[in-house]
Amino acid sequence: FSWKVNRFGLSKNERVRSRKDIQKIYSFGKTITSSSKKFKATFLIQQGNSESGVKIIAAVSKKSGGAVWRNRVKRLIKEYYRQNKEVLIENCKRKNVRLLVVFSPQSVNEKENKKISLKEILPNVVELMTTIARSI
Numbered sequence: 001f002s003w004k005v006n007r008f009g010l011s012k013n014e015r016v017r018s019r020k021d022i023q024k025i026y027s028f029g030k031t032i033t034s035s036s037k038k039f040k041a042t043f044l045i046q047q048g049n050s051e052s053g054v055k056i057i058a059a060v061s062k063k064s065g066g067a068v069w070r071n072r073v074k075r076l077i078k079e080y081y082r083q084n085k086e087v088l089i090e091n092c093k094r095k096n097v098r099l100l101v102v103f104s105p106q107s108v109n110e111k112e113n114k115k116i117s118l119k120e121i122l123p124n125v126v127e128l129m130t131t132i133a134r135s136i
Contacts, residue, residue: 010082016057016100025100032131033106039124040106043132046098054088056081056101065110076118077103080125088129091136101132 016022029044058074081103092099103125113120 010056010078014053014055014085016055016102021055021100022057022102025102029100029102030135032128034124034127036124037106038108039103039121039128041101041103041128041132043099043101045136046100048096051098052092052096054085054092054099054101056103059102059104061104064105064108069110069114069116073105073108073116073121076116076121077125080118080122081129084126084129087133088136091133095136097136099132099136103128 016025025042025044029042031040031042033040056078058077060070060073062070064070064073088099108116108120
């Protein structure tokens, strides 16, 4: 990154924020799902970009549940990523690529998981991140 990255923070520069980038990810990106089929990640690797690094977004469909529940899931996904982002960032810097990722639940919803915790999300996001890191 050309900007200073806080090791444990998730700055605005580390988030996918533009509609154009989100459309690019969904149009040209690759989608993978966790083995439990609970979470999925759609990612786009941009070669030869002047800004190498990782940008993420957590997206949860309105069909999944109420606003409070959806925001909690997004917070938990971002929190896990924030604590374990070094692996992806190092791979991107080494290969000089820019990685854009959308993490989202696939079969997790509020009806079946009223109280969702980090330990329920953790193994799925770990698996998705390691798969992405291998394909960079």
